Amino acid sequence: MSHDPGYNFAYLDEGTKRMIRRTLLKAVAIPGHQVPFGAREMPLPYGWGTGGIQVTASILGRDDTLKVIDQGADDTTNAVSIRRFFARVAGVRTTTRTAEATVIQTRHRIPEAPLREGQVIVYQVPMPEPLFRLEPRLAETRRMHALADYGLMHVKLYEDIARHGHVSTAYNYPVMVGGRYLMSPSPIPAFDNPKMDHMPALQLFGAGREKKIYAVPPYTSVRSLDFEDHPFRPHRADGTCAFCGARDSYLDEVVCDDQGSRMFICSDTDYCESRWEPEQ
Amino acid sequence: MMRPGFHDPVPEAQGCFRAMLDAMSRPGRVHTLDVALDAPPPLAPATAAVLLTLADAETSLHLMPDGAAAGDWVRFHCGSAPASLPEASFVLSLGIHPPLSALRQGSEEAPEQGATLICQVRSLTEGEGWRLAGPGIRDFHHLRVEGLAADFLQQWAAQRPAFPRGVDIILCAGRQLAALPRTVTIEEG
Amino acid sequence: MAYVAVKGGEAAIANAHGWMAERRRGDPEVPALSTRQVEEQLGLAVDRVMAEGACHDRGLAALAIKQAQGDLIEAAFLLRAYRTTLPRFGHAAPLDTGAMRVQRRISAVFKDLPGGQLLGPTLDYTHRLLDFALAAEKEAPPEPAAEIPGDAAGRLPRVADFLVREGLMRREADSGQEPPDLTRDPPDFPASRAARLQNLARGDEGFLLSLGYSTQRGYGNNHPFVGEIRQGKVAVRFTPPELGFEIEIGAITVTECEMVNQFQGSKSEPAQFTSGYGLVLGRGERKAMSMALVDRALKAGELGEDRTAPAQDEEFVLMHSDNIEATGFVEHLKLPHYVDFQSELEVIRRMRSTAGTSATGSEA
Numbered sequence: 001m002s003h004d005p006g007y008n009f010a011y012l013d014e015g016t017k018r019m020i021r022r023t024l025l026k027a028v029a030i031p032g033h034q035v036p037f038g039a040r041e042m043p044l045p046y047g048w049g050t051g052g053i054q055v056t057a058s059i060l061g062r063d064d065t066l067k068v069i070d071q072g073a074d075d076t077t078n079a080v081s082i083r084r085f086f087a088r089v090a091g092v093r094t095t096t097r098t099a100e101a102t103v104i105q106t107r108h109r110i111p112e113a114p115l116r117e118g119q120v121i122v123y124q125v126p127m128p129e130p131l132f133r134l135e136p137r138l139a140e141t142r143r144m145h146a147l148a149d150y151g152l153m154h155v156k157l158y159e160d161i162a163r164h165g166h167v168s169t170a171y172n173y174p175v176m177v178g179g180r181y182l183m184s185p186s187p188i189p190a191f192d193n194p195k196m197d198h199m200p201a202l203q204l205f206g207a208g209r210e211k212k213i214y215a216v217p218p219y220t221s222v223r224s225l226d227f228e229d230h231p232f233r234p235h236r237a238d239g240t241c242a243f244c245g246a247r248d249s250y251l252d253e254v255v256c257d258d259q260g261s262r263m264f265i266c267s268d269t270d271y272c273e274s275r276w277e278p279e280q
Numbered sequence: 281m282m283r284p285g286f287h288d289p290v291p292e293a294q295g296c297f298r299a300m301l302d303a304m305s306r307p308g309r310v311h312t313l314d315v316a317l318d319a320p321p322p323l324a325p326a327t328a329a330v331l332l333t334l335a336d337a338e339t340s341l342h343l344m345p346d347g348a349a350a351g352d353w354v355r356f357h358c359g360s361a362p363a364s365l366p367e368a369s370f371v372l373s374l375g376i377h378p379p380l381s382a383l384r385q386g387s388e389e390a391p392e393q394g395a396t397l398i399c400q401v402r403s404l405t406e407g408e409g410w411r412l413a414g415p416g417i418r419d420f421h422h423l424r425v426e427g428l429a430a431d432f433l434q435q436w437a438a439q440r441p442a443f444p445r446g447v448d449i450i451l452c453a454g455r456q457l458a459a460l461p462r463t464v465t466i467e468e469g
Numbered sequence: 470m471a472y473v474a475v476k477g478g479e480a481a482i483a484n485a486h487g488w489m490a491e492r493r494r495g496d497p498e499v500p501a502l503s504t505r506q507v508e509e510q511l512g513l514a515v516d517r518v519m520a521e522g523a524c525h526d527r528g529l530a531a532l533a534i535k536q537a538q539g540d541l542i543e544a545a546f547l548l549r550a551y552r553t554t555l556p557r558f559g560h561a562a563p564l565d566t567g568a569m570r571v572q573r574r575i576s577a578v579f580k581d582l583p584g585g586q587l588l589g590p591t592l593d594y595t596h597r598l599l600d601f602a603l604a605a606e607k608e609a610p611p612e613p614a615a616e617i618p619g620d621a622a623g624r625l626p627r628v629a630d631f632l633v634r635e636g637l638m639r640r641e642a643d644s645g646q647e648p649p650d651l652t653r654d655p656p657d658f659p660a661s662r663a664a665r666l667q668n669l670a671r672g673d674e675g676f677l678l679s680l681g682y683s684t685q686r687g688y689g690n691n692h693p694f695v696g697e698i699r700q701g702k703v704a705v706r707f708t709p710p711e712l713g714f715e716i717e718i719g720a721i722t723v724t725e726c727e728m729v730n731q732f733q734g735s736k737s738e739p740a741q742f743t744s745g746y747g748l749v750l751g752r753g754e755r756k757a758m759s760m761a762l763v764d765r766a767l768k769a770g771e772l773g774e775d776r777t778a779p780a781q782d783e784e785f786v787l788m789h790s791d792n793i794e795a796t797g798f799v800e801h802l803k804l805p806h807y808v809d810f811q812s813e814l815e816v817i818r819r820m821r822s823t824a825g826t827s828a829t830g831s832e833a
């Protein structure tokens with residue numbers, strides 16, 4: 001498959017790719033630290049994955065196989081749109097199979113199948129600053145990261161526990177990377193957080209509108225914030241996938257009729273299909 | 281006559297970058313580049329490819345005197361602004377590298393401004409030599425490097441307490457490259 | 470089956486595009502709009518799209534407006550996305566607005582001044598009555614020939630310069646620093662004034678208008694007077710490296726506004742006039758004025774004034790002025806969030822069950 005000759009391979013010009021590549025190397029060298037970069041306007045709106053797309057465009061090569069998911073699914077409209085974009089401007093092979101992909105761009109999920117060495121997962125990040133709900137000022141949060149001053153976040157979580165008995169953050173649950181930087185895992189459900197810890201694959205994070213890139217190298221400690229007496233516990237709906245019977249996957253709850261009856265199905269469509277295909 | 285850069289710049293730069301990205305993500309892993317680069321001596325093909333992949337007019341580069349013979353080629357193909365050793369974002373060394381503490385270290389708020397040392401060495405061998413640990417490494421990686429300063433390990437250990445400030449290194453020998461991000465700890469093997 | 474509803478994304482997207490194309494064209498019995506018509510007859514829309522799209526090209530701005538069905542933020546976005554793909558040849562010299570070939574120049578602080586007041590093309594004194602003659606598609610009246618004022622060299626002195634010369638107004642010093650390029654350098658705070666002005670110049674007109682208005686209503690009041698508004702063509706000058714000398718590559722229409730603000734002095738500065746500055750691509754007088762008000766408000770810190778109002782808060786203003794960023798992030802809420810929502814559902818259920826059990830005292 002060849003790429004649209006009207007654009008440079010993978011859309012971005014080579015100068016922009018070099019700038020993003022330099023940023024990526026520094027991001028990997030300082031795990032969890034948000035590195036500012038000169039994000040460009042992309043032909044997709046800000047907030048729709050422009051950061052992830054710029055990262056993917058800068059790493060992608062002709063031999064890569066790309067998988068794009070949104071909410072865990074390959075066939076959600078935004079995932080389809082981004083996959084089509086790369087098929088057109090880079091002419092790369094695309095896949096829905098997690099195991100076949102060399103580069104996976106994701107919004108809001110980490111696939112259920114464990115990622116392996118040699119794979120790269122690119123997260124789309126809307127708000128890279130894990131402290132933004134507590135302190136919206138960049139000048140201030142930058143200082144807090146410099147001093148590793150994360151007391152505010154601990155206080156917030158502790159207040160949650162005092163008030164509700166447990167932490168009320170269900171997604172975008174903050175993590176400590178390499179024991180040094182507090183990091184937003186992007187709005188993945190807290191259920192996915194443990195997958196980030198010592199993951200064999202390289203994890204890259206792109207925030208286009210906020211103009212930040214950060215990274216977690218393979219085999220790096222990623223710990224969800226918690227307390228000794230209130231250890232972090234990932235949650236999922238207590239149910240079974242109606243399609244494949246999975247009891248371990250993250251589930252979407254689907255309303256089936258006007259009586260409000262519910263059923264649960266795997267959010268990761270590739271995982272679900274891989275479990276029922278052999279039986280067919 | 282000026283020797284050319286990449287033959288096919290878009291895929292070659294991408295291939296070289298992916299090797300560097302993997303090298304930086306898995307410190308001590310040695311990658312062999314698949315590029316046909318006719319670099320001017322004393323520049324090794326890997327060193328030349330790294331420069332073409334990362335450096336351009338938007339970066340500053342300090343060329344150590346040992347690289348002077350390749351100076352014209354570097355200036356022509358990269359067009360980086362020349363900068364002093366403590367100010368450059370990239371430092372190119374082809375002989376004995378300058379002390380790491382003399383390079384830009386970045387600040388606590390902007391540690392990414394710590395310099396990248398592109399260091400050409402005699403040889404890189406994976407699986408023996410130093411014992412590396414840190415992010416990117418499951419247990420340990422082993423790497424032998426011939427051609428660094430005699431007190432390199434002391435210099436490396438000395439920058440560790442300043443983390444996140446520090447210098448990252450891309451090591452090049454022949455067509456091979458490896459990387460030492462500032463997070464890695466190195467012990468004599 | 471419910472699961473099927475999320476399948477077929479490809480077909481749904483193709484259908485949406487087809488439907489939208491049909492909407493854009495409207496009734497095919499009505500003749501299609503030419504981009505030349507947009508450029509000539511919706512000139513102020515073209516100017517706004519060029520300013521917020523940060524790209525001076527009337528033809529492309531007109532095309533963007535047509536393509537966006539008149540949605541000016543969408544049009545500015547189209548222009549921006551195009552702009553980023555253009556190669557850069559270098560930086561033009563700073564515009565010399567003192568040498569502007571003005572079509573309009575007014576001052577509200579002096580009855581008359583060297584170079585004179587020139588009303589130019591403006592709606593200021595029209596009565597806002599719908600002109601039904603336009604609906605009947607009558608020919609527009611011919612425009613009166615513009616008078617070109619200015620001295621022999623074509624320079625018009627600035628109102629602010631008179632006040633500076635008399636020592637009554639704070640002189641704006643050139644920091645001598647290379648201005649940052651906000652399309653390349655991510656934002657940094659505190660920002661330099663150059664970065665601030667760049668940001669405001671491409672900022673959303675509505676956002677700046679409301680912020681400027683808020684200062685007038687007391688949220689960071691800075692006692693503004695319109696020192697001068699001038700509108701006209703300025704030469705764009707560029708030094709091609711291969712030539713080594715400056716050449717004029719064209720002329721563009723801009724609107725410049727300088728506010729004169731009363732200032733009672735602070736611990737660090739004596740009583741004097743201060744200024745706020747606005748410069749906008751095209752005929753964007755409302756925006757140039759708003760920009761000048763906000764620029765002055767943002768000087769609060771350096772003038773030793775208390776920073777209490779939204780318009781004085783640099784990070785707040787600069788991080789939220791860009792309508793392309795804003796519209797993307799607001800509208801992204803339309804994207805599926807059901808994974809996040811599912812996790813919230815679980816948390817709410819858990820909280821309610823915890824509250825329920827502790828209310829009955831079954832759990833300490």
Ligand SMILES: [Zn+2]
Nearest residue numbers: 241244266272
């Ligand atoms: Zn399933």
